[in-house]
Amino acid sequence: MPDRDLEVGPALLDWYDRHRRVLPWRSAPGAASDPYAVWLSEIMLQQTTVAAVKPYFAAFLAAWPTVRDLAAAPLDDILKAWAGLGYYSRARNLHACARAIVDQHGGRFPPDEVGLRSLPGIGPYTAAAIAAIAFGQRAVVVDGNVERVMARLCAVEEPLPAARPRLHAAMNRVTPQSRTGDFAQAVMDLGATICTPRSPACVLCPLIALCDARRLGLQADLPRKSKKAKVPQRGGAVFIVHRSDGCVLVRQRPPEGLFGGMTEFPSTPWTEQHDAEHSPTRPVGLEKLEGPFVPVGTVEHGLTHFHLTLHVYAIRTDRQSFEGCRWIAVDALAGEALPTLMRKVARFAQGLNSETSTLANTPEPEPQITLPVQSDCPKINLPHPKSQAPNEFRTRHMPQRGRSRTTPSA
DNA sequence: GACCCGTGGGA
DNA sequence: TTCCCAAGGGT
Numbered sequence: 001m002p003d004r005d006l007e008v009g010p011a012l013l014d015w016y017d018r019h020r021r022v023l024p025w026r027s028a029p030g031a032a033s034d035p036y037a038v039w040l041s042e043i044m045l046q047q048t049t050v051a052a053v054k055p056y057f058a059a060f061l062a063a064w065p066t067v068r069d070l071a072a073a074p075l076d077d078i079l080k081a082w083a084g085l086g087y088y089s090r091a092r093n094l095h096a097c098a099r100a101i102v103d104q105h106g107g108r109f110p111p112d113e114v115g116l117r118s119l120p121g122i123g124p125y126t127a128a129a130i131a132a133i134a135f136g137q138r139a140v141v142v143d144g145n146v147e148r149v150m151a152r153l154c155a156v157e158e159p160l161p162a163a164r165p166r167l168h169a170a171m172n173r174v175t176p177q178s179r180t181g182d183f184a185q186a187v188m189d190l191g192a193t194i195c196t197p198r199s200p201a202c203v204l205c206p207l208i209a210l211c212d213a214r215r216l217g218l219q220a221d222l223p224r225k226s227k228k229a230k231v232p233q234r235g236g237a238v239f240i241v242h243r244s245d246g247c248v249l250v251r252q253r254p255p256e257g258l259f260g261g262m263t264e265f266p267s268t269p270w271t272e273q274h275d276a277e278h279s280p281t282r283p284v285g286l287e288k289l290e291g292p293f294v295p296v297g298t299v300e301h302g303l304t305h306f307h308l309t310l311h312v313y314a315i316r317t318d319r320q321s322f323e324g325c326r327w328i329a330v331d332a333l334a335g336e337a338l339p340t341l342m343r344k345v346a347r348f349a350q351g352l353n354s355e356t357s358t359l360a361n362t363p364e365p366e367p368q369i370t371l372p373v374q375s376d377c378p379k380i381n382l383p384h385p386k387s388q389a390p391n392e393f394r395t396r397h398m399p400q401r402g403r404s405r406t407t408p409s410a
Numbered sequence: 411g412a413c414c415c416g417t418g419g420g421a
Numbered sequence: 422t423t424c425c426c427a428a429g430g431g432t
């Protein structure tokens with residue numbers, strides 16, 4: 001049905017001209033877009049919601065208005081600004097990509113898919129998106145939205161991810177020769193607002209007359225997906241080592257892997273058979289640390305491949321140095337490259353710093369030490385290194401502390 | 411293809 | 422509560 005394929009482009013572009021979302025990284029209709037802004041937004045939007053990206057996009061653009069500014073920045077500044085957004089390899093690749101643009105491409109983005117694809121952090125989707133949106137190239141842009149829309153439009157019943165080649169081919173057939181960038185964003189807007197994963201709003205859809213799934217009544221069942229195994233549980237102990245001057249001990253994660261390059265509180269490895277009752281094992285580098293360990297609560301955190309329970313211990317010490325660690329004032333934690341997981345831990349650090357530890361002086365009836373730390377997690381997010389970034393990030397309240405303990409629990 | 415890699419919001 | 426999912430990329 002090649003006629004149908006030709007109708008999709010005009011129908012969708014017409015809809016896009018009337019209903020496109022207004023987003024900070026989008027240029028005005030018809031205006032040229034800044035490749036740097038397009039690239040930055042595309043990297044941030046990988047597996048990340050528009051709402052989560054907005055404040056980070058604004059902060060980055062304010063701090064580093066051009067790719068040269070970004071390339072000149074220390075990686076750690078970028079990690080600090082990225083903290084909380086997740087998938088931190090994106091930030092490392094962002095930095096590497098900016099440097100490659102400056103060092104190998106004269107400070108300009110390659111205007112074609114092949115050139116873009118060779119840069120760190122730019123895969124098939126992002127290369128196509130930048131080529132189409134920023135450079136007006138005809139490219140087949142396929143992300144999760146596009147896959148869903150194509151699966152429904154063409155009633156592809158083969159489950160993902162096996163159906164990918166078929167869905168890419170469908171997008172290729174439907175992509176017009178001109179306004180490719182607008183078309184790609186139109187499909188994504190449609191997927192985000194109408195052709196949604198659950199209960200699609202077909203009555204509002206500009207493609208309703210062209211949609212095979214709708215015709216067959218399959219729209220709610222597509223795309224099919226192979227189901228995923230549930231995530232395992234892991235646990236560990238994390239230590240807030242604090243001095244009387246209000247400093248706590250932190251260290252950097254290894255440069256690659258989980259939370260690579262980010263700041264953390266020293267902790268044991270996170271294992272599947274962590275025993276909370278067991279005496280807390282000192283992390284590598286803290287072997288000389290002496291008790292008493294004061295259990296101050298637990299932190300729950302969901303990650304992509306496992307769920308983590310961290311048992312938090314506070315330890316007072318006068319030792320001046322620990323292998324691979326550094327001291328930092330509790331008040332300065334907000335400016336650190338702390339991932340959200342560690343910001344949850346950081347909540348327990350506040351109030352531990354005074355000479356008369358509040359832990360020893362606030363008797364509470366509650367026998368439980370475990371504290372709920374859930375959705376209202378720590379927005380201890382940072383002011384920005386260079387600019388004074390938008391102050392939508394700020395520390396909130398302190399967690400309530402459980403019963404006081406002054407004796408070693410281990 | 412299979413895994414790894416974060417986080418927050420909605421149903 | 423639990424599960425799903427969001428403008429994916431790297432290995």
